[in-house]
Amino acid sequence: MKALWGEMNGRGRVVLAVAVLLLLLAPTVATRYLVSVLTLIFYFVYVGQAWNLMMGYAGQLSLGHALYVGVGGYVSAALWVHFGIGPWLGVFPAVLLAASFGAAIGWLGFRFGIEGVYFALLTIAFAEFTRIGFDHIDVVGGAGGLFIPYEEARLGEWWNLRGGQLFFYYLAFGLAAIAVLVTALLARSRLGYQWRAVREDEAAARALGIDAFRAKMKAILISSAMTAVGGVFYAFYYNSLFPAQMFEMSRSIELILGPIVGGLGTVFGPVIGAFLLTPLGEILIGVTEALGINAPGAKAVFFGLTLMVIIYLVPTGVWPWLSKTLGLTGRRS
Amino acid sequence: MTALLVVEGVGKRFRGLTAVDRVSFTLAAGEIFAVIGPNGAGKTTLFNMIAGVLKPNDGAISFCGERIDGLTPDAVCRRGIGRTFQIVRPFPGLSVEDNVLIGALLHRKDMAAARRCARDVLGRLDLYDKRGVQAASLTLPDRKRLELARALATDPKLLLLDEVMAGLRPTETDRMVEILKTLNRETGVSILLIEHVMRAVMALAGHMLVLHHGAPIASGKPEEVVRDPAVITSYLGQETVI
Amino acid sequence: MLAIYLNVVVQGVLTGLLYGLMALGLSAIFGVVRVVNFAHGEFAVVAMYAAFVLFRVYGIDPMWAMLPIAVAFFVIGYALQHTVIDAFVGRPDHEQFILLVGLAIVITNGLLLVFGPDAQPANLPYAFDSVMVGPLIIDEVRVYAAVAALAVCAALFAFFRFTRTGTAIRACADNLVGAAVVGLNVRRLYALTFGLGLACVGAAGALMITIADAVPSLGPAYTLLAFTIVIVGGLGSMTGALVGGLLIGVSEALAGFLVAPSMKSMFSFALLIAVLVLRPQGLLGKKPA
Known part of the structure; x- marks a missing residue:
């Protein structure tokens, strides 16, 4: 908590406390729809934060994070469907497998000096490779998908992630809160500074005794493991998994937009990003429907345009600008 | 005085081009040592071998009695060698x-x-x-x-400074010299300098080594080295610099 | 038996030439402007639809439609670089990435709005004609398309090799500061390059409609395909893009034939991973200094 507190000044702390309180109380007044939108926002805060650790702090551009979501989701769901192993236990092998993928990609990329766009392509290649692979793995339903059956009797088994909307709301809130806390802690840790050094200038970082390879490996391991937990949540929230849906590049892109728009390498950037983009998507659906443009794609066109405008106007993200304008961080004397 | 850094017959070739040719010197603990020479003499290559950026083709580099040639830059730094670029x-x-x-x-x-x-x-x-x-x-x-x-x-026990004076105005150079002297005196850190600014070298270094086309052509105390005819013709030029 | 394999390989080579032309555009843009065009495949699909409309509505054969489409794409590329992308040159990868991904989303969904999600075949009258060469049965359209692709590539090679402007662009790619120092208008040359890159993809897309149906969702797949080819062939190497295209074309054709059509791109990605790890500069790329 102290690390998080330290991010802000007095005014910022008040705003943060009020926001947390409001979100905790929101389900008592909000409609079911609003609660589901907020749940989705929390989910994107969580996975966005996981990606932010790797890109925002350690400077390693991954465009294949859907891989870890997919692996995490599929492993936990398959264990539950086929062996009745609950996600509270299944999350461990899920995280382990996703982190092994992360380790493999990291090792190949970092050992052989693959950087920047090339590294990003390596991550895409792995995600796409896995997507097509899953299309052909029959145990998990292949391209037809894997479904977690709805069982009335199991409702309320919260430890097996069988609950209603309200349960998932607080679960997602908890995950998001933990992710923010973890980021705040790591950002102020020794590792966090090593990451920044590697991000800014790898040769200079090594000249200061930092083992850049190890620092980057830690980044991808932590990030992939965290993302996999998001995948477990996703699987049990939506109850259906398709390779095309889980691993597609657009899923990777979707989860990195929040941190970039909100502000990379900041603790609250991914939070702001998710709170901006997810509702924007929802509003666009509403507006296009109200205008009578019922065609698929209308919403996404505006979404794409918005992205272009945001990155054109505030390339470093909304949070640095917002916090400065509102005076939420930094000392005021 | 104990030897802190020992460089023995170190050489480096890039595709047949010899950048550094069998260079040897010893730097004592607490000493300020300068390597000078014209552009392309192999000073930075020598530095990069000590700092772990490049691996020498022959010879050995020891620091505190331990071989460090071929180590990675971060490993070299962890053993107590700091550097500037x-x-x-x-x-x-x-x-x-x-x-x-x-x-x-x-x-x-x-x-x-x-x-x-x-x-x-x-x-x-x-x-x-x-x-x-x-x-x-x-x-x-x-x-x-x-x-x-x-x-x-x-x-660090040893600082590698690669042309820290370059681009500085004379007053700034004097300030840097003063800072380095104070550091050396107060913390006992040894310094290995690559430098073009002779004013700074003369004020700082206890020993120096002159490289030309990758090979050492003179070494010793600065006052002696600058009078060496070979050094004057190959590097300092005819007119006396100091 | 051998004849079947030969047929598959020839098929792959012919398709690969189209892929190569598309990738050539990407390679030129990345090699010179240093901007990652993440909307590359989407542009190819726009060209497919353009050729589709020109054929269906005006009866213009895609082989001819390729020319006006390429010119139009050149203008679009020039304008795009000049107005928007220029501000992003030299900025961090992820910022360029977001800009172009935004553009890609707009294009794909714009197509979805206009043409709907269903595949649109061009139905060329000679689509099923084929020629027999010894034991080989070759689709005529593929031959025409491949020859046209080769012609465009040759024109581009000649432009870069023999014209003043082409030489100036290569100078920009080699040494930006040097190019600016000798007084080259780098901004204009960048816009030209982006225009040429899009002209390539425009021509490639127009030809692509002869062998594939137009679907909006093809965009991201083609973007990935173009990147795979460029990395495999070697970034900044124009021959590399062509060779990469052939290689991917053949490997896809063989994998589709021997394993399963749905798994064919898995082999491309495996090839990409192998090249990235074993020879990051690509098969024909120069080793970085």
Whole structure:
């Protein structure tokens, strides 16, 4: 908590406390729809934060994070469907497998000096490779998908992630809160500074005794493991998994937009990003429907345009600008 | 005096081109040692071999009695050798203090202790008042001192300084000389300099080595070396510099 | 038996030439402007639809439609670089990435709005004609398309090799500061390059409609395909893009034939991973200094 507190000044702390309180109380007044939108926002805060650790702090551009979501989701769901192993236990092998993928990609990329766009392509290649692979793995339903059956009797088994909307709301809130806390802690840790050094200038970082390879490996391991937990949540929230849906590049892109728009390498950037983009998507659906443009794609066109405008106007993200304008961080004397 | 750094018959070739040819010298603990020579003499290559950036083709480099040639740059630094770059490369997006903090974290697990160390070093190098500034916005002399500060914060036994005077005005050079002298006297850190600015070399170095086309052509005390005919014709030129 | 394999390989080579032309555009843009065009495949699909409309509505054969489409794409590329992308040159990868991904999303969904999600075949009258060469049965359209692709590539090679402007562009790619110092208008040359890159993809897309149906969702797949080819062939190497295209074309054709059509791109990605790890500069790329 102290690390998080330290991010802000007095005014910022008040705003943060009020926001947390409001979100905790929101389900008592909000409609079911609003609660589901907020749940989705929390989910994107969580996975966005996981990606932010790797890109925002350690400077390693991954465009294949859907891989870890997919692996995490599929492993936990398959264990539950086929062996009745609950996600509270299944999350461990899920995280382990996703982190092994992360380790493999990291090792190949970092050992052989693959950087920047090339590294990003390596991550895409792995995600796409896995997507097509899953299309052909029959145990998990292949391209037809894997479904977690709805069982009335199991409702309320919260430890097996069988609950209603309200349960998932607080679960997602908890995950998001933990992710923010973890980021705040790591950002102020020794590792966090090593990451920044590697991000800014790898040769200079090594000249200061930092083992850049190890620092980057830690980044991808932590990030992939965290993302996999998001995948477990996703699987049990939506109850259906398709390779095309889980691993597609657009899923990777979707989860990195929040941190970039909100502000990379900041603790609250991914939070702001998710709170901006997810509702924007929802509003666009509403507006296009109200205008009578019922065609698929209308919403996404505006979404794409918005992205272009945001990155054109505030390339470093909304949070640095917002916090400065509102005076939420930094000392005021 | 005990030997801190021993360089023995070190050579480096790039695709047949000999950049450094069997160079040997010994740097004693607490000493300031300068390597001079015209552009392309192989000074930076020699430096990069000591710092672990390049692996020598032959010869051996020992530091504190341990072989360090062929180690990675970070391993070399962890053994107690700090360095600056010829073209400065501070972490541009970070504050001056965080730049130095990263150096201080090498041997300090505790954040508060590392921050104290960083501020202490910044104070020594006249950068304390600029600690909150983004490194990218510093002037060149400030950046040079920031690099030095960052390297110092790793608690090195030996500092490798690659042309820290280049691009500085005479007054700034004098200030840098003064800083290095004070550091050497107060902390006992040894310094290996690559330098073109003879004024600084003469004021600082206890020993020096002259490289020409990768090979050593003279070594000894600065006053003697600058009178060496071979050095004058190949490097210093006809008119006396000092 | 051998004849079947030969047929598959020839098929792959012919398709690969089209892929190569598409990748050539990407390679030129990345090699010179240093901007990652993440909307590359989407542009190819726009060209497919353009050729589709020109054929269906005006009866213009895609082989001819390729020319006006390429010219139009050149203009679009020039304008795009000049107005929007220029501000992003030299900025961090992820910022360029977001800009172009935004553009890609707009294009794909714009097509979805206008043409709907269903595949649109061009139904060329000679689509099923084929020629027999010894034991080989070759689709005529593929031959025409491949020859046209080769012609465009040759024109581009000649432009870069023999014209003043082409030489100037290569100078920009080699040494930006040097190019600016000798007084080259780098901004204009960048816009030209982006225009040429899009002209390539425009021509490639127009030809692609002869062998594939137009679907909006093809965009991201083609973007990935173009990147795979460029990395495999070697970034900044124009011959590399062509060779990469052939290689991917053949490997896809063989994998589709021997394993399963749905798994064919898995082999491309495996090839990409192998090249990235074993020879990051690509098969024909120069080793970085």
